[in-house]
Amino acid sequence: MSSGLGKGSLSDPFPKLAPVTAPSLAAQWRRPGPTPEQRRADVLIGLAVTVLVLLNMTLTTSAGVSVFGGRMPILPEQVFWTLAICLPLCWRRRWPEAVALVVSAAFIAAQVRAAPEQQLTSWVLFGAIYALGAWGRDRWRAKWIRIAITVAMFVWLFISLAIFLGRAQPNEFEHASGVLPPLFAVVVNGILVNVLIFGFAYFFGEIAWTSARREHELELRAEQLRASQAEARELAVSDERLRIARELHDVVAHHVSVMGVQASAGRRVLDKDPAKARVALESVEQSARTAVDELRRMLGLLRQSGDAVDVTAGGVDRLDELLGNAREAGLRAELGVYGDPVELAESLSQAIYRIVQEALTNTLKHAGATTVDVRIRYLAHEVEIDVTDDGRSVLVGQRTGGMGLIGMRERVSAHDGVLETGPAVDGPGRRGFRVRARFPLTRVAVEA
Known part of the structure; x- marks a missing residue:
């Protein structure tokens, strides 16, 4: 099996976020499905990849290149396998499990039929496995589907290597010049390349899903923080209003009470002892001035900027x-x-x-x-x-x-x-x- 290592459809961001400290929350979280914009982007990407693979298939067919040698299938069948592998990418984020299964099955079937295009379709398979890891809502099912696909691909790899070695002519490796035995080099190369492809597809898919989960958690924490800040502001305003009300009560009630007592005393002695009435009225006047002065001072402090305003006195x-x-x-x-x-x-x-x-x-x-x-x-x-x-x-x-x-x-x-x-x-x-x-x-x- 000929494979290539590519980036697939790594379109998800990888922000550096804080580590998740709640495994239970991670296990319960389900990634929301793609947005309408993401669905439209997937369709355009899938169509573009299909056209590109068809073009490469045409070039490969015209050059007479076949991975397995022998006779290639007719052109309509080649087009069919190309469409079967590439078109499912149009729904890679909407139905990632189905797309991964269809692409992998079509990929193996195309190789069984010796379809000439195996270069770009390997990247398509990489993208399908990655999308399943990044967007699979059921993590347990997504994990085992990827493992099953990987095992199936390696089984087919050993079968194809056995077929290739069984058909190899005695002079198949007459131009080999390396230090390793040719058969050993072919087997190790096939295994190593496929381990890298499927390993990276699995790894990057997990990273994309984890990043999305952490971004969701950060959004929740930010929302909670905003709510807490709003509540703290409301409490601060309420506390400040209570504090101001308390201070106003202390200042006004005391002086007004003194004024009321003095005014009452002055009224009672106004006719009998005008001198005492005058003293009482002077006391009322002084208390009124003191109250006004304290109120003016409090209002002046409240107008000042600063986190802490001291409206107390004495x-x-x-x-x-x-x-x-x-x-x-x-x-x-x-x-x-x-x-x-x-x-x-x-x-x-x-x-x-x-x-x-x-x-x-x-x-x-x-x-x-x-x-x-x-x-x-x-x-x-x-x-x-x-x-x-x-x-x-x-x-x-x-x-x-x-x-x-x-x-x-x-x-x-x-x-x-x-x-x-x-x-x-x-x-x-x-x-x-x-x-x-x-x-x-x-x-x-x-x-x-």
Whole structure:
């Protein structure tokens, strides 16, 4: 059997992709069939190859060249075998299994009939086996069909070699000049060439199928990544909106609550004591200006570019200002610091400031209290904030879980802390409401 090594129809890309780490997924994957464009390309390629092989057959016949010697079949039969071998390439990617079986059977039959064209048809056989490896949807069946074709071809190879050697004349190799025995050289050459042809057809077909599978996996991963990125963006926007809402609530609610208390006090004493009313109105004016300034600062920061925008304000060092506002609103406010103060991370200091601010706001709005006690305790491994008033201990309004307490829980959770809210129960007959938060100092040390 005369064979040639060619590229066949290696039209599939071989990108360098990441190795597949899920064998089960590889075993279950089925390569999609060819697209309409690929089908049209296969038809054009099959027709072009058929015309080329017919031309070569005409040249071979005209030159009287026959691979097996002896009498060649008539021209119509030669054309028939050429068409039987080449035309199936028009459907090589649509029905790769059937094409491989038909081409291989026609190839052997043409050699049995001593058809003169065996040069380009060997490449056609290579392309059919490659297409089966690259496009076979059932991998188990594609594997064993290729093995069966290869075994059949080698069986026919040994038969044809036996026929050739049986017909060889005594002077068949009289012009041989190599160092090896002629018969040995003929046998080894036939085996070696066919091993290369069928081996490369099998190997390149597997590579093409693996590349297609990996490209599919990359597309799936890219789609998952895009979905994850979209989800992450949505979560980031949601988190940012919640953070802004929390900050706006903390800023606006506190100052508006102070303004409401002062305005109410001013209204009550307006006729009896205009001086006290004037002081109350001045406090309202100052609180309004402070609120506007903080809102303006927050909006300015939000307009800035950057990944992280800090819209918080204040820290532990500004708690005196908060208690000053509470005193102006009529509360007796006390601040106590216990233990040895340590340097806190900026985020934790701001969280403490906001928690105390929200607790004071709730006291002014809902408690009907006259005193509020704020304590900061620096313990061995924790810092504790305790805000207690002597107002109503019934959980109403914001105390039942409005935006204020939600914001507190979020801030405490962000620093791995613990939040406790509820009636104050320090002694018999004690009434009031308590907000207590504890933060671990180990986390703060790491951040610092």
